[in-house]
């Protein structure tokens with residue numbers, strides 16, 4: 054998978070899992086408020102003119118992103134206790150090839166040749182968000198239609214990152230040395246924070262929810278974590294604490310992270326049967342953690358393990374009312390309502406400055 058850029062790398066590493074048991078209930082903690090996110094969905098799916106005008110996704114019998122998007126909206130709403138309420142304002146099908154940052158575009162011939170021989174993949178792979186925004190008139194639509202987020206579906210090698218986001222002026226509150234937290238690329242400044250999720254319809258919805266989980270990791274590192282997300286001993290911010298795994302903290306496993314639960318022994322180890330004692334459920338009590346631990350393994354979230362682990366993990370993000378140490382107890386405010394959250398409650402000790410370490 055070396056040919057794939059870092060951009061869709063994580064989605065590539067993961068295999069797809071069967072869609073089953075997706076109606077498995079996860080506890081819904083009703084939070085004090087909800088936030089409606091007006092969402093624009095863009096689906097890049099070119100027409101193959103030399104193959105009977107079939108769509109690229111149909112040609113390869115890839116997945117239909119529509120039911121996946123519907124399910125993602127539901128999973129996110131459920132996991133956030135009803136807080137993150139995505140409303141699909143419009144669905145834009147684009148029967149064209151997205152332009153890369155260096156101006157390159159695949160066409161039918163070059164894409165199909167590359168698919169047969171991945172050594173022919175164009176590098177650098179990264180898509181031009183600026184071109185997408187311009188071609189689809191997004192800055193104006195964002196302003197006029199009060200859109201806060203864009204989901205961009207596409208094929209492998211289209212070059213979207215799992216998530217990208219642009220904060221006006223690239224102004225973040227805490228310095229960080231991790232470039233993956235803040236990923237503006239060449240998204241134009243739209244006067245408000247804009248998320249651009251990159252989803253791959255070759256893969257299933259578990260990978261898209263996985264990408265959404267990374268976005269939570271990124272923005273929580275930039276807020277509650279004060280620029281730090283560190284699994285090392287001694288790091289005590291609530292966000293880092295939340296992500297502890299038994300592997301590094303045998304006596305203090307919590308919820309883990311997107312790449313593995315409390316009992317994971319390696320990355321992507323979502324089907325791990327080994328039982329560990331985890332404080333994950335204690336985060337439903339946040340900020341009043343009681344220190345209680347319960348036995349947890351892959352049966353705790355159930356099959357399909359990857360999808361249901363993601364739902365379980367997202368569901369454990371704190372979401373109660375109130376404020377602790379200068380941050381909202383409901384971390385979903387930062388995930389789904391960032392501008393309002395940091396305007397109403399400026400992160401404590403934060404000093405706005407242009408992000409130096411970021412994915413530009």
Ligand SMILES: [Zn+2]
Nearest residue numbers: 063263311312
């Ligand atoms: Zn990942």
